[in-house]
Amino acid sequence: xxxxxxSRSAENDVTVIEISGEISFENSEIFREKINExxxxxxxxxxxxxxxxxxxxxxxxxxxxxxxxxxxxxxGDLKLANLDSKMRKVFLITQFTHHFGVFKNAEEAAxxxxxxxxxx
Numbered sequence: 001x002x003x004x005x006x007s008r009s010a011e012n013d014v015t016v017i018e019i020s021g022e023i024s025f026e027n028s029e030i031f032r033e034k035i036n037e038x039x040x041x042x043x044x045x046x047x048x049x050x051x052x053x054x055x056x057x058x059x060x061x062x063x064x065x066x067x068x069x070x071x072x073x074x075x076g077d078l079k080l081a082n083l084d085s086k087m088r089k090v091f092l093i094t095q096f097t098h099h100f101g102v103f104k105n106a107e108e109a110a111x112x113x114x115x116x117x118x119x120x
Contacts, residue, residue: 003027005034010110014045016081018106020052023060031060035067035078044076045116047109051082061094068099077113081106 004020015038023031038046046067050056067078079101083091091097103109 003030005031007034007038010047010106012045012110012113013116014047014110014113015043016047016049016106016110018049018052022055023053023063024055024057025059028057028059028063031063032066035063035070039070039074042074044071044074045113046071046076046078047081047103047106048078049081049106049109050084050087051106053084053087056087061096064096064100077101079103079109079112081109 002021003023006018006020008016008018010016017034017038019031035046038044048064048067064078064080071078081103082105083102088097088102091100091102101109101112103112
C-alpha cells in the first residue's frame with residue numbers, strides 16, 4: 001500500500017493533513033517534507049488526520065515528533081485526530097499522548113486552536 005498525503009484549510013487558520021495508506025521507513029521522508037513545506041509557508045497550526053492510516057512504522061512516529069517540534073518552535077502546534085484503537089494503544093505505551101493533543105476528529109482538533117489574533 002502506498003502513502004497519500006492531502007492537505008486542506010480548516011477553522012482557526014489550521015491546516016489539516018490527511019494521511020491515507022501506510023507510513024514506512026521507505027516513504028516517511030515524503031511526510032516530513034510536507035510538514036517542512038507547510039512550516040516554510042508559515043502554516044504552523046497543523047492537524048494530522050489519521051482516519052485512513054493503515055500502518056505507521058517508528059519512522060512515521062519520528063516524523064510526528066519532528067512536526068511537533070517544528071510547529072512549536074514557530075509558535076504553533078501539531079495535533080492528531082482519528083487514531084484507531086491500535087494506534088491509540090501505541091501512543092499510550094510510548095507516552096506520546098503526554099505530548100500530542102489527540103482528538104476524536106479533525107474538526108474538533110482544529111477548533112481546539114485559539115483563534116488567531118489580528119496581526120499574527
